[in-house]
Amino acid sequence: MNANQLGFYTLLKKEVMRFWAVLGQTVMAPVVTALLYLLVFAQAMSGRAEVYEGVTYTQFLLPGLVMMTVLQNAFANSSSSLAQSKIMGSLVFLLMAPLGHWEFFFAHVVAGLIRAALVATAMLVVAIPFVDLPIAQPLALIAMFLLAGGSLAVLGIIAGIVSSKFDHLAAFSNFIITPLSFLSGVFYSVHSLPAVWFKASHLNPFFYMIDGFRYGFFGRSDVSIWQSLAWTSGFFIAISAVALWMLMTGYKLRK
Amino acid sequence: MNTSPTAALSINGVRKAYGAVKALNGLSFDIRQGEFFGLLGPNGAGKSTLISIIAGLIRADEGSVAVLGHDTVRDWRTARRQLGVVPQELVFDPFFNVVDMLRIQAGYYGAGKEVWPWIDEMLERLDLSAKRTAMMRSLSGGMKRRVLIAQALVHKPPVVILDEPTAGVDVDLRRTLWAFMRDLHQKGTTVVLTTHYLEEAQEMCERIAIIDKGVVRVIETTEALLNRHPFRFLTLKLVDGAELPASLRELVTSEKAGAVELKLEREKHPIASVFAALRSAGIGIADVSTRDPDLEDIFIELTGKALSSPQGAAK
Numbered sequence: 001m002n003a004n005q006l007g008f009y010t011l012l013k014k015e016v017m018r019f020w021a022v023l024g025q026t027v028m029a030p031v032v033t034a035l036l037y038l039l040v041f042a043q044a045m046s047g048r049a050e051v052y053e054g055v056t057y058t059q060f061l062l063p064g065l066v067m068m069t070v071l072q073n074a075f076a077n078s079s080s081s082l083a084q085s086k087i088m089g090s091l092v093f094l095l096m097a098p099l100g101h102w103e104f105f106f107a108h109v110v111a112g113l114i115r116a117a118l119v120a121t122a123m124l125v126v127a128i129p130f131v132d133l134p135i136a137q138p139l140a141l142i143a144m145f146l147l148a149g150g151s152l153a154v155l156g157i158i159a160g161i162v163s164s165k166f167d168h169l170a171a172f173s174n175f176i177i178t179p180l181s182f183l184s185g186v187f188y189s190v191h192s193l194p195a196v197w198f199k200a201s202h203l204n205p206f207f208y209m210i211d212g213f214r215y216g217f218f219g220r221s222d223v224s225i226w227q228s229l230a231w232t233s234g235f236f237i238a239i240s241a242v243a244l245w246m247l248m249t250g251y252k253l254r255k
Numbered sequence: 256m257n258t259s260p261t262a263a264l265s266i267n268g269v270r271k272a273y274g275a276v277k278a279l280n281g282l283s284f285d286i287r288q289g290e291f292f293g294l295l296g297p298n299g300a301g302k303s304t305l306i307s308i309i310a311g312l313i314r315a316d317e318g319s320v321a322v323l324g325h326d327t328v329r330d331w332r333t334a335r336r337q338l339g340v341v342p343q344e345l346v347f348d349p350f351f352n353v354v355d356m357l358r359i360q361a362g363y364y365g366a367g368k369e370v371w372p373w374i375d376e377m378l379e380r381l382d383l384s385a386k387r388t389a390m391m392r393s394l395s396g397g398m399k400r401r402v403l404i405a406q407a408l409v410h411k412p413p414v415v416i417l418d419e420p421t422a423g424v425d426v427d428l429r430r431t432l433w434a435f436m437r438d439l440h441q442k443g444t445t446v447v448l449t450t451h452y453l454e455e456a457q458e459m460c461e462r463i464a465i466i467d468k469g470v471v472r473v474i475e476t477t478e479a480l481l482n483r484h485p486f487r488f489l490t491l492k493l494v495d496g497a498e499l500p501a502s503l504r505e506l507v508t509s510e511k512a513g514a515v516e517l518k519l520e521r522e523k524h525p526i527a528s529v530f531a532a533l534r535s536a537g538i539g540i541a542d543v544s545t546r547d548p549d550l551e552d553i554f555i556e557l558t559g560k561a562l563s564s565p566q567g568a569a570k
């Protein structure tokens with residue numbers, strides 16, 4: 001390993017250690033919350049018609065909840081780490097170090113993905129005994145997980161850079177991440193929506209993340225998997241460009 | 256022609272403004288390899304701003320800085336590897352314990368297990384061994400300060416900058432830090448120190464720059480700085496607490512417990528002339544002592560001048 005690689009690896013390890021030290025908060029709590037959703041909605045909606053033929057409501061719901069939890073945790077990991085070290089001042093240790101924008105970027109994205117993968121795995125392990133879930137398209141599943149989780153980790157980097165108070169971060173989370181993930185078709189198929197909301201959903205990148213992820217399990221989805229992959233990749237590339245530009249120029253980090 | 260070795264730090268025309276405040280107003284100087292260099296100046300002089308620019312935490316509006324010949328912007332990776340900076344603020348990452356924090360910091364610089372013995376040695380030298388696995392947030396201010404110092408040194412940088420490392424620390428720790436810095440310097444490290452304790456600078460630094468309002472007022476060896484000011488202080492106790500004659504009154508700098516201190520320009524006020532004035536006024540001398548100016552006096556002299564508006568100069 002050369003010096004730059006070791007720098008990257010160390011930062012990644014630090015980011016993982018950071019959430020690992022408080023697994024109860026960073027992994028267990030979101031898993032429990034999501035499973036409670038599953039329990040409550042599955043009970044309440046148990047009489048509902050199948051969304052896709054042969055797919056019960058509970059089966060339909062589970063992948064969406066997993067993806068929603070992935071999105072929220074990938075975002076939370078990078079955003080809270082960055083905002084925290086910025087506000088505490090300890091970000092100077094990173095800013096003074098010979099770490100480039102690519103190392104900084106990938107370390108935060110990969111750490112967010114690791115946390116998201118843990119959360120997703122834990123949810124599935126707990127839920128699978130109760131909910132029969134096929135895996136029709138494993139490659140699509142993995143691709144959607146990486147692109148969607150990666151996108152939210154990148155959004156977290158941007159939010160962390162832009163926020164100068166914890167309030168800003170909370171606003172980002174409450175007014176952007178949570179609404180977009182709730183309005184993305186986690187709890188329903190967008191085909192059941194009124195026309196306006198149906199159209200609006202197709203402008204929400206989170207909709208494609210959820211729909212594409214669900215395709216990985218059932219091989220069926222509201223829009224084509226290629227459309228979901230294209231939207232999610234496009235979104236990932238666009239916000240990555242923004243985040244990398246911020247890191248390269250030192251936007252809001254190096255005054 | 257140019258055979259002098261590369262400067263440890265080369266600061267060229269650096270300017271930085273915060274709105275209307277010109278924090279740095281065109282600074283240029285070199286710090287030589289192996290020097291123990293003092294960067295002095297009153298609060299708000301621009302010391303921390305300069306250090307942040309050297310460290311790459313802040314961008315200069317104009318000018319450039321090179322660390323051992325490596326430009327901190329164009330060749331930032333190499334420049335940063337050569338540099339260790341102890342920030343003025345007591346910043347820390349609350350999630351880690353002391354030794355993990357230090358190992359992580361080393362890793363950022365591409366240093367792995369090979370520096371772990373060095374980390375242990377620093378913990379020992381800085382009296383932190385007992386706190387090795389203590390969480391950063393549980394440490395006292397003085398301990399956090401020591402970890403900050405170790406953190407700046409994990410990658411064994413040839414150039415080290417310490418921004419007021421002894422501010423607000425107790426006497427014992429200050430001694431520990433002095434010994435530590437001396438040792439570092441003796442092993443060949445270039446050390447740049449900012450401090451509020453002028454006796455500390457006088458004691459430790461080979462060369463000193465005094466900056467004020469973002470400009471260098473003076474940069475000289477400590478010895479030359481102490482010698483270049485042709486004045487000294489004369490303390491007198493007069494018999495029966497007599498008053499000084501009017502001609503000497505204007506020389507008084509302080510007066511306490513029946514002793515007056517006069518500031519004498521070597522050329523203008525030879526000591527003999529003071530004695531002559533007292534004798535002709537019929538005043539007896541009970542006790543007398545003289546003192547050469549220390550850095551404190553010179554600092555006041557220089558930054559006093561720096562503050563000089565016409566009214567200021569009259570004082």
Ligand SMILES: Nc1ncnc2c1ncn2[C@@H]1O[C@H](COP(=O)(O)OP(=O)(O)O)[C@@H](O)[C@H]1O
Pocket residue numbers: 273276277278296297298299300301302303304305
């Ligand atoms: N982030 C900032 N925003 C606005 N003004 C600043 C900032 N940082 C420093 N300054 C101003 O720049 C000047 C130099 O400050 P500083 O470098 O901290 O001085 P020193 O370290 O010598 O005490 C001061 O007038 C200070 O108020």
Ligand SMILES: [Mg+2]
Pocket residue numbers: 302303304343418
């Ligand atoms: Mg300062």
